[in-house]
Amino acid sequence: MSTMPASHGHSAACCNIPPIVSKGYQPKGSYEEVGGYKTYVTGPADATKAIVVIYDIFGYFDQTVQGADILAYGDDHHKYKVFMPDWFRGKPCPIEYYPPDTPEKQEALGKFFGEFPPPKIAGYVPDYVEGVKAHSPAVSKLALLGYCWGGKVVALTVKAPTNAFAAGASAHPAMVDPADAEGLTIPFALLASGDETPEDVKKFEENLKVPHHVETFADQIHGWMAARSDLENERVKAEYERGYKTLLEFFGKHRFKAEAISLHLLTSHDKPAMAHPNVFLWALDTRSLWPEASNTKDLPKYAQRALALLSPEEQAAVLKYYFVKDAKLSLASALLKRLAISRYTRVPFRSATAVRDARTKPVFLLPSGEEPLLFNVTHQHGVVVLFGAYKPPVGVAIGTDIVCPGERRDRDVKHIQTQGWPSFIGMHSEVLSPLEVSRMRGLPFPLHQPQKLLDYFYANWCLREAYVKMTGEALLAPWLHDLEMRYFAPPGEAPPEGADKSLEVWFKGEKLTDVDVKLDWALGNEYMISTVVRRGEKGERLDVPEPQSLDLEETLASAEALLEELGE
Structure with missing residues (x-):
């Protein structure tokens, strides 16, 4: 298909790719009046966090509504209420205007954008936020997302002195202007398609001085997360889903502190996912x-x-x-x-x-x-x-432990410097296995790097304690010497035995195959958190998320x- 020049200040992609109409999707939410506007509202009634969505110029398309439902129910860690107001009051841009390949269509399109310029709509947003608060008093925090034309509305809104949003995002935004990134004070995400100008996207990212996520979905067209998403195409469907997962991960990390996302596309017969994970x-x-x-x-x-x-x-x-x-x-x-x-x-x-x-x-x-x-x-x-x-599942048992290396590092370093590393390990040998004591004494790190040695000790301690707590015993359990953590290392590091080695749990000389162990850094790498799960009687595992602050x-x-x- 030929690409016509951009007109009226919006992107060429927005002008020349006909929207894909999806049929058969059954919305999970309802249309209500919020702040004087008809609004698609979806999500749990008791949610305390909300995402306001600015649709693209085609209004309420099935793909866009489905996207709102995914935002509302696709994050297993958080409850979001989603509000998508009808700024066009029932008169979105007609599909027939695209592509604008005749003077008549171009004139009609210009009139539409003249009636709904992004700065005008951005000026309405603060009052709409008050409507959201009146509609849902439990909502205390807000994020803002916009598609295409709505992406420009977002860029203008979050820079205004009246901004009430704690995070912003735009998907395949029209009119990408690097200057819009300058002076932003809230986390911001931009998901570009292959049709946005790469140089503009690059400069936009360079101008962001706040936590951000900028990514180009290079093989997707402008509009793939909204009205133009052809969900019958498996590649488009996969990237549509990945785009929404990326948004949820971003909002979770920088807006609501989510750590792990479980997302699936909602079909017409799906029930909303649980508001919280299992x-x-x-x-x-x-x-x-x-x-x-x-x-x-x-x-x-x-x-x-x-x-x-x-x-x-x-x-x-x-x-x-x-x-x-x-x-x-x-x-x-x-x-x-x-x-x-x-x-x-x-x-x-x-x-x-x-x-x-x-x-x-x-x-x-x-x-x-x-x-x-x-x-x-x-x-x-x-x-x-x-x-x-x-x-x-029946038979599952769980345990966890947290260690703050910084709390005790200074005194532990002092002990090592004055009495030696073997003495430090020997001081704790009563609650460690002989193999662990031998391994830590022989770690191939110089003594002038006691912090490195200690991180291995802290990791081992955290892992062992979580396992003991999983059993319901205490550190005085008679079998402590029979429990061995092999090839342990601080989170994110490979053990000195080689990158092909990974953590193993042994008990009384046998490798345990029914236990899953994780060790993560948390709270800015200030703490280590370990989880231990004994699998169910039929071998069922638990999907343990990252620590959620x-x-x-x-x-x-x-x-x-x-x-x-x-x-x-």
């Missing part, structure tokens, strides 16, 4: 929380909102701690356990109380005795981690929403 790994950093509380006795004043969500017994347990840092860890631990129990089992928030089993491990049991939610908690140096699995405000809002929804 497996979760949460981390809440308490170090900067409630800074006014210099003593534990100050928490009832400054952490009143969080304490109010706990039972009287849990509140008393928090306030018994002498050091406020320990009290904050106790508060966060109790809050996360109660939140997870209520969220997944749907029991009233006040009834979501963990109890101790025979090994003093926290568990939650229904009146029937069923344990629908497995969870394990760990904490160190101000950070609480909760690892959980809802209705896992939680925001206190969002955590409290989620807990309060559950309290209101499910009652006392």
